[in-house]
Amino acid sequence: MTIRLMLVDDQVLLRTGFRMVLAAQPDMEVVAEAGDGVEALEALRSTPVDVVLMDVRMPKLDGVETTRRICSEPDAPRVLILTTFDLDEYAFSGLKAGASGFMLKDVPPAELLGAIRSVHSGDAVVAPSTTRRLLDRFSSLLPTSPGHEPQHKPLERLTDREREVMLLVAQGLSNGEIAARLVLSEATVKTHVGRILTKLELRDRVQVVVLAYETGLVRAGGGALP
DSSP states (O other): OOEEEEEEOSOHHHHHHHHHHHHTOTTEEEEEEESSHHHHHHHHTTSOOSEEEEOSOOSSSOHHHHHHHHHTSTTOOEEEEEEOGGGHHHHHHHHHHTOSEEEETTOOHHHHHHHHHHHHTTOOOOOHHHHHHHHHHHGGGSOOOTTSOOOOGGGGGSOHHHHHHHHHHHTTOOHHHHHHHHTOOHHHHHHHHHHHHHHHTOSSHHHHHHHHHHTTSBOTTSOBOO
């Protein structure tokens, strides 16, 4: 199956570089490009797209708002935010807006291609180490209530084990790391993550991280609340 891609970035040279890398892949095709969010939304009305590679700082309509509008539509394409170290706060906003993950613009080509394939298959692509860096750096921007239980009713649907798994996901651990920590099989952890997503009506583990921090389930800096 060919993955249909859209490149959204106001820098033409950047789009050209990405296009050259992507065009060399037998399972990928760049079917649309846009220099800002307005152009992207217009193109999506007439061009079927599977994955959007989205810049965050653009004229007319930025990547965060564009992502929010794209992801609010039924059967929306997946969105992968592309950012730089000094723009991680925009990346977090993009995740809240519905993006399936984010990567740095200087990511090695192999990692970018792997991320696109992961997003297309329905997974999130925020690597655990990147998740920890992002949340450690910008956790002060997130509302938390140290010393208090999160006030979010859907969390009550989780079993003790699912809550335990959710805490570890929120701290940036991969399924393999969670399995080792809890002495479970990786398949069992994957099942728990799937149930968490279903019960909380979340799309992927990125949204699990966002929800855990927003509700105070995890305190700033990555630790669980007592």
